[in-house]
Amino acid sequence: xxxxxxxxxxxxxxxxxxxxxxxxxxxxxxxxxxxxxxxxxxxxxxxxxxxxxxxxxxxxxxxxxxxxxxxxxxxxxxxxxxxxxxxxxxxxxxxxxxxxxxxxxxxxxxxxxxxxxxxxxxxxxxxxxxxxxxxxxxxxxxxxxxxxxxxxxxxxxxxxxxxxxxxxxxxxxxxxxxxxxxxxxxxxxxxxxxxxxxxxxxxxxxxxxxxxxxxxxxxxxxxxxxxxxxxxxxxxxxxxxxxxxxxxxxxxxxxxxxxxxxxxxxxxxx
Amino acid sequence: xxxxxxxxxxxxxxxxxxxxxxxxxxxxxxxxxxxxxxxxxxxxxxxxxxxxxxxxxxxxxxxxxxxxxxxxxxxxxxxxxxxxxxxxxxxxxxxxxxxxxxxxxxxxxxxxxxxxxxxxxxxxxxxxxxxxxxxxxxxxxxxxxxxxxxxxxxxxxxxxxxxxxxxxxxxxxxxxxxxxxxxxxxxxxxxxxxxxxxxxxxxxxxxxxxxxxxxxxxxxxxxxxxxxxxxxxxxxxxxxxxxxxxxxxxxxxxxxxxxxxxxxxxxxxx
Numbered sequence: 409x410x411x412x413x414x415x416x417x418x419x420x421x422x423x424x425x426x427x428x429x430x431x432x433x434x435x436x437x438x439x440x441x442x443x444x445x446x447x448x449x450x451x452x453x454x455x456x457x458x459x460x461x462x463x464x465x466x467x468x469x470x471x472x473x474x475x476x477x478x479x480x481x482x483x484x485x486x487x488x489x490x491x492x493x494x495x496x497x498x499x500x501x502x503x504x505x506x507x508x509x510x511x512x513x514x515x516x517x518x519x520x521x522x523x524x525x526x527x528x529x530x531x532x533x534x535x536x537x538x539x540x541x542x543x544x545x546x547x548x549x550x551x552x553x554x555x556x557x558x559x560x561x562x563x564x565x566x567x568x569x570x571x572x573x574x575x576x577x578x579x580x581x582x583x584x585x586x587x588x589x590x591x592x593x594x595x596x597x598x599x600x601x602x603x604x605x606x607x608x609x610x611x612x613x614x615x616x617x618x619x620x621x622x623x624x625x626x627x628x629x630x631x632x633x634x635x636x637x638x639x640x641x642x643x644x645x646x647x648x649x650x651x652x653x654x655x656x657x658x659x660x661x662x663x664x665x666x667x668x669x670x671x672x673x674x675x676x677x678x
Numbered sequence: 679x680x681x682x683x684x685x686x687x688x689x690x691x692x693x694x695x696x697x698x699x700x701x702x703x704x705x706x707x708x709x710x711x712x713x714x715x716x717x718x719x720x721x722x723x724x725x726x727x728x729x730x731x732x733x734x735x736x737x738x739x740x741x742x743x744x745x746x747x748x749x750x751x752x753x754x755x756x757x758x759x760x761x762x763x764x765x766x767x768x769x770x771x772x773x774x775x776x777x778x779x780x781x782x783x784x785x786x787x788x789x790x791x792x793x794x795x796x797x798x799x800x801x802x803x804x805x806x807x808x809x810x811x812x813x814x815x816x817x818x819x820x821x822x823x824x825x826x827x828x829x830x831x832x833x834x835x836x837x838x839x840x841x842x843x844x845x846x847x848x849x850x851x852x853x854x855x856x857x858x859x860x861x862x863x864x865x866x867x868x869x870x871x872x873x874x875x876x877x878x879x880x881x882x883x884x885x886x887x888x889x890x891x892x893x894x895x896x897x898x899x900x901x902x903x904x905x906x907x908x909x910x911x912x913x914x915x916x917x918x919x920x921x922x923x924x925x926x927x928x929x930x931x932x933x934x935x936x937x938x939x940x941x942x943x944x945x946x947x948x
Contacts, residue, residue, distance in 0.1 A: 474783065
């Protein structure tokens with residue numbers, strides 16, 4: 409089964425919400441956990457223990473695991489296994505981007521049945537060109553996995569490069585158009601990352617044909633109701649992602665906050 | 679001591695060459711090593727054992743270590759310690775790029791005295807904006823470490839985004855100019871990655887004021903003598919990087935090939 413089909417199945421069943429697993433220092437504090445590998449593990453695996461059977465998709469942020477070195481990456485491997493065992497999908501936020509054999513190395517790390525840090529999807533960065541990501545695309549399609557390529561992010565610093573003129577359209581639009589074309593021969597496995605807080609995203613997503621990961625719902629200023637004017641017809645592809653709004657208030661609040669957001673998404677998104 | 683000073687000191691002593699530690703499958707084959715964690719460790723640490731006391735800088739490519747999961751990252755940690763113990767500098771090629779707390783997570787992973795995967799410098803990708811890299815810049819300056827930000831790469835797919843028009847100059851030039859300015863208040867800690875195979879790099883480096891990492895000398899088509907027409911006055915900042923040309927012919931060839939290249943650099947670069 410392709411990633412697009414797997415995503416469709418699980419979001420139909422559990423609702424269209426992705427919860428970010430961001431065990432950053434402030435979150436560890438809110439959970440009363442130490443800033444070490446044991447605190448990392450208790451927080452990250454605790455989130456999956458609380459809501460792994462209810463939420464459709466989880467997005468662990470690799471940086472917070474790498475911050476604890478190889479032992480943190482070992483925790484990440486266990487978190488990804490937990491997500492899989494709970495029947496949910498994982499989007500590992502790694503924002504990798506490289507060329508040739510190095511890109512193939514990252515594909516071997518995260519994609520394919522034998523990958524040691526196996527996720528259902530990963531995020532990628534296109535500064536070296538969308539074409540440079542091909543080894544990951546090939547691996548994802550072969551493994552029924554997905555990719556999310558950065559197109560337009562919500563941070564103020566993103567504009568200069570993402571809205572630069574790449575021949576009559578923005579860089580972000582170039583990424584969108586190139587991937588739309590790629591998806592016709594890639595099982596719609598290649599999604600986008602687009603910020604959810606711009607009135608004008610600088611790219612037209614009407615013709616886009618795969619999943620759109622929209623981070624920053626809640627703590628970063630995005631709201632579920634604010635998404636419709638931004639995404640229009642592309643709303644059907646949007647996977648809203650909340651992190652600190654769900655996980656940032658301690659372990660006891662995770663389940664009620666996630667349930668509230670799942671029901672809010674169900675009532676506001678078509 | 680700042681990274682710029684440390685780099686100056688070691689290259690004056692040992693010559694201006696960076697050797698890429700790229701334990702990819704074809705290199706493991708050439709060394710007669712298995713495609714597993716033991717082969718990875720024997721190859722990567724073997725390179726440092728052979729030439730760690732002679733070569734100024736090493737650039738391990740993280741992807742080939744991550745391909746073996748957390749156990750591969752543990753090997754990477756040991757390789758970085760080996761490089762340090764041999765008195766050389768390490769530039770860890772991770773091409774990370776993220777925002778806010780996630781970027782701070784990567785800084786905690788690689789930069790600062792207590793970083794678990796500590797390197798003397800790391801590579802970064804600017805798709806989210808040069809400004810988004812600030813947490814890494816702050817950490818690098820505080821720790822006497824360095825950064826290399828992707829500006830213009832040599833792969834054909836890189837042109838569309840890197841040469842897009844960011845307001846009267848290319849995206850690559852925007853990266854160069856922004857970082858030149860940053861370096862005046864950041865101890866010249868922020869270098870660039872620029873490919874060494876373009877006749878026209880699409881960016882003017884004349885005013886640049888920190889180290890320029892130039893990968894792909896040897897196997898990827900770049901030559902030492904080909905660098906001068908490309909870099910002109912900026913040649914004094916260029917750190918030529920060779921990988922497969924040194925490490926791709928088995929363990930016995932590593933030392934003679936590295937010595938040959940160090941002497942070629944000494945005779946051709948001023």
